[in-house]
Amino acid sequence: MARGSESKSGMRVDPRLLIGVGLVVASALGVWALVASLDDSREVYVATGTVTAGTTLDSADLAVERVRLGANAERYLTPESLPENGVIVTRTLFEGELVPASAVDDAERAGTATIVVPTRDAPASEIVVGALVDVWTAELGERGAVATPEVLVEAAEVSAVGESSGMSSGSSVELLVPREKVSAVLEALAAGDVIDLVSARPDAEQR
Numbered sequence: 001m002a003r004g005s006e007s008k009s010g011m012r013v014d015p016r017l018l019i020g021v022g023l024v025v026a027s028a029l030g031v032w033a034l035v036a037s038l039d040d041s042r043e044v045y046v047a048t049g050t051v052t053a054g055t056t057l058d059s060a061d062l063a064v065e066r067v068r069l070g071a072n073a074e075r076y077l078t079p080e081s082l083p084e085n086g087v088i089v090t091r092t093l094f095e096g097e098l099v100p101a102s103a104v105d106d107a108e109r110a111g112t113a114t115i116v117v118p119t120r121d122a123p124a125s126e127i128v129v130g131a132l133v134d135v136w137t138a139e140l141g142e143r144g145a146v147a148t149p150e151v152l153v154e155a156a157e158v159s160a161v162g163e164s165s166g167m168s169s170g171s172s173v174e175l176l177v178p179r180e181k182v183s184a185v186l187e188a189l190a191a192g193d194v195i196d197l198v199s200a201r202p203d204a205e206q207r
Helices: 002-010 015-038 070-075 179-191
Strands: 041-047 062-068 087-089 104-106 112-119 132-138 150-161 171-178 194-199
Touching: 112 179, 112 194, 132 171, 150 179, 171 179
Parallel strands: none
Antiparallel strands: 041 062, 087 104, 112 171, 132 150, 132 194, 150 171
């Protein structure tokens, strides 16, 4: 019986050993967490070859590289910022180049151009970024006579809304206009025609 007791007591693990192992594991985890928190690297897309303007790209056409960009990370295309329908290249990209966000645009907007339209009054509350508006124009005749208004562009998307300068009630609205309508809009602006923006989704359509 004495020998059995001695054998069992010899199998006991020293609590100090367990505590030591626990401290080592905790220390290792702490170091790993600290290193991870200090890692400011981000995954960004890299051009796998020379890509010319007008080319449509998706994730399969690009490589992913993890780099440290710090505060400049938002300037580049990342897996999180890539639209589902891909992007269209607006300037030539070279092999190995990090893809700048400014060098691509949403592929759905490939057939549009950005035009800033001044407004006589502050934009209506429903004219916000992402809203769709109809662009109405009317020619100015002699002695300020205004011709019958007509729709110049239907359902143009608002990409930005400018703030009033304070000198007048007017402002400016940046629109994504179909390229085939760009010339007509620029002509209306150059001629000083009256231009009004009307929501393409009036309240009457809302339930």
